[in-house]
Amino acid sequence: MSLIEILRAVFMNIQGNKTKVFLTTLGIIVGALTIVVVISIGNGSQASVEEQFKSLNVGTLQIMANFGARSTERLTSELAEKIRVEAPSIKNISMILASRGDVSYSTTSASASIGGVAEDLKTINNLELAYGEFITAEQNEDAERVAVIGSDIAQELFGDEIRDAIGARITIFGRRYEVTGILKRMGDSSMGGISPDSAVFVPYKVAEKYIVGRFARPSIIALAKDINHVESAIEEINLVLQEVYRNRSDQFRIVDAGNRLQSAKNSARTMTLMLLAVAVVVLVVGGIGIMNVLFVSVKERTKEIGILKAIGARKKDILLMFLLEAIIISAVGGVLGILGSILAMPVMNYFQVRAIPTTFAYLLAFGFSVGIGTFFGYYPASRAAALKPIDALNYE
Structure with a gap:
């Protein structure tokens, strides 16, 4: 069978089972839409975090008393000046x-x-x-x-x-x-x-x-020379604190603004990955739906498969026919899901949910959709290709 004949048979089968195919595609549509929306919201969250922290130099360090510290020791301008002199990784310092x-x-x-x-x-x-x-x-x-x-x-x-x-x-x-x-x-x-x-x-x-x-x-607020000097600046400040306060130096802590920013971004990224996992589960469920439909289709078309094999269709032709059907269904679902996500963006903006869609999100959603369809469509397709012509023709 030529590729054109195989495609014609695939589209005829899809056209003859529109309702069944649409219901099967719904899982893929929802999964692809969810992937794009989740990644877009994640991008929006990370952008918001970066904007909130944009006024901070990432090399900013803050030296302060520990919460609940009972020591009467306090940071002084003399200490700040000592840090300025003895910490070469510090660019500027203030109180x-x-x-x-x-x-x-x-x-x-x-x-x-x-x-x-x-x-x-x-x-x-x-x-x-x-x-x-x-x-x-x-x-x-x-x-x-x-x-x-x-x-x-x-x-x-x-x-x-x-x-x-x-x-x-x-x-x-x-x-x-x-x-x-x-x-x-x-x-x-x-x-x-x-x-x-x-x-x-x-x-x-x-x-x-x-x-x-x-x-x-x-x-005390200190600024490291650059981001690469932050760790050395913290070490130098700790040495000065130990020199001045000796065993009481643990009454103070150093907060790194860069770590605050990174922690906030990591939190947003973790939430995005969790939601993305949910979207993948939805796609897997959609893939299982495709597999079930193909199994039913194989049973319904057993005699057709037998006839095709009897007139010369090869094993790989039958495999390709059912596999292409799964890929086309999942690809269409992926495209519809992406289009749905584009329509969903104004709705999210209306509810003040910041979402930044990217080409990567669209490609990932489409790739996952086609991948899921291919993965779950292969087994039913291989079962169809493995049918013996005589058994298929005698199937009731």
């Missing part, structure tokens, strides 16, 4: 004091994180200003009562016209501070327990004097 309180302007107030910072923090944490300027070294040295506010706080206190906040005076713990800068929205870039969007930054000396007091526990 931050964290607190919370109400910030008010006119008759409006908002709860905010309050951070006492130095001018270096802007570079270390990639802080970008929408308006105004960041805290300067002179303002810190002179303990000037100035403030840089996050985008959310600016919105709460000043409404849509946040530009008007520059030069305004806000009140923190009963004292007035002049707003000199407004940060751009940064997303999830927590530093020292402070999220910039909902924070107010004041000079470090001002926070130490008026807001948190001299006995507060500050954190």
